[in-house]
Amino acid sequence: MTARYVLTSACIQSGTMALTASLRQRLLGRERVRFVDEDGEAYEVEVDWKGGLVRGLGPYYAKRRLAVNEVVLLHFRGEEVELKALPRSLPRLERPREDPKEAKEEAPRGEKRRVRVTPYPKEVLFPHEPKALEPPGVTEDLRRLGFLLEGGPPWLYKAPLGRRQVALALLRLGEGKVEDLRPYRAQGTHVALLAPESEKEAVPPGLAYLSPEAVNRLVRLKGRFPLSALDLEDLLRQGRVDLEAVEALEDRLVAELSERGALAALLLLFSRKRLGEVFLLPDLEAEALEEGLIPEVVRQGVELFAQPPFLLLKRLSPGEFLLRQEVEEALRDLKAFSEGILARLSRVRGGA
Numbered sequence: 001m002t003a004r005y006v007l008t009s010a011c012i013q014s015g016t017m018a019l020t021a022s023l024r025q026r027l028l029g030r031e032r033v034r035f036v037d038e039d040g041e042a043y044e045v046e047v048d049w050k051g052g053l054v055r056g057l058g059p060y061y062a063k064r065r066l067a068v069n070e071v072v073l074l075h076f077r078g079e080e081v082e083l084k085a086l087p088r089s090l091p092r093l094e095r096p097r098e099d100p101k102e103a104k105e106e107a108p109r110g111e112k113r114r115v116r117v118t119p120y121p122k123e124v125l126f127p128h129e130p131k132a133l134e135p136p137g138v139t140e141d142l143r144r145l146g147f148l149l150e151g152g153p154p155w156l157y158k159a160p161l162g163r164r165q166v167a168l169a170l171l172r173l174g175e176g177k178v179e180d181l182r183p184y185r186a187q188g189t190h191v192a193l194l195a196p197e198s199e200k201e202a203v204p205p206g207l208a209y210l211s212p213e214a215v216n217r218l219v220r221l222k223g224r225f226p227l228s229a230l231d232l233e234d235l236l237r238q239g240r241v242d243l244e245a246v247e248a249l250e251d252r253l254v255a256e257l258s259e260r261g262a263l264a265a266l267l268l269l270f271s272r273k274r275l276g277e278v279f280l281l282p283d284l285e286a287e288a289l290e291e292g293l294i295p296e297v298v299r300q301g302v303e304l305f306a307q308p309p310f311l312l313l314k315r316l317s318p319g320e321f322l323l324r325q326e327v328e329e330a331l332r333d334l335k336a337f338s339e340g341i342l343a344r345l346s347r348v349r350g351g352a
Helices: 011-013 021-027 058-064 100-104 141-143 180-185 195-202 212-221 229-237 243-255 261-271 281-290 294-304 327-351
Strands: 001-006 016-018 032-038 044-046 052-057 069-075 080-085 148-151 157-160 164-172 191-196 279-280 314-318 320-323
Touching: 011 016, 011 058, 011 212, 021 069, 058 243, 100 320, 141 148, 141 212, 164 180, 164 229, 164 243, 180 191, 191 229, 212 229, 212 243, 229 243, 261 281, 261 294, 261 327, 281 294
Parallel strands: 032 080, 164 191
Antiparallel strands: 001 069, 016 052, 032 044, 044 052, 069 080, 148 157, 157 164, 279 320, 314 320
8 A cells, every 4th residue: 555645845855754544553552663665774763653643754854955845655564654755846958959851951041040949948047936825824723723724815714513603714924815814704704814833923913813833732732632623713812823822722732631631532432423323332442542532541531430429421332322412402411410410518507
């Protein structure tokens, strides 16, 4: 089997690859893997399931002088993974060929001979000029947070969340006019300028700001906490999505979900299922693995939610379950149950 991987700026800087669906399927249960490049040189890499990354490929990137958006082919050969970097597709500068027949014919005296000149493509004459319609490099990280690119510029991303969706319109700093974002804002879409952390001071006041570094940090946090597009929306409402804002979010998550993170992640998984949907435990374990949850935690959580006071799930047969009610309704019922117990405790203590 062969997989195609497009390198991002985060990959180059950290010497990593994201654990895509192909890598997860082939490397399941392994902590160390041997990668071999085109020259037969081997790299012992670490599979970071919690962080959602393969670490230790920095020497290979440096050896091949790879850059952002370049493609690496992954060939899965038994216990090894072969690396092959695709060559850069640069057009060659060739002199136009002269027709032999025309070469033999001499131009009449006194008449200037016409010479055909083949113009070089714009990409050759201006190799460093950015392509106008090339999507931002942050697109892949936004996809991992649930956003799908619909077009641009302005670059419109949408994250479907059942009965509602989160929409985001982006412009790179210096790309287009800020006024181009106004129609999107009028429609209720979140709008922001995309710029590196080093250039965020150049963002005009009053306009939301988003950095690729911050979005990449959110993707890495998703391996530890049940993050979704709603968390990015909360940051956008505050007006900025930079490393400082993401670090503050991480502090809150550590405080709130350190002991209940696994249950919260399972509830998010259940919320994606339809009412009355039947599912198998192995399928749920595979979905949960994408969120960084190990199978043992999933099995314990399923047993818990199938018993009182939750009763969110109904066991049909060994390993087969039914979603009794929507997660929101189950949480409201649990809240009413808790409030009823609190009221009884108050009466008991009051009469003591």
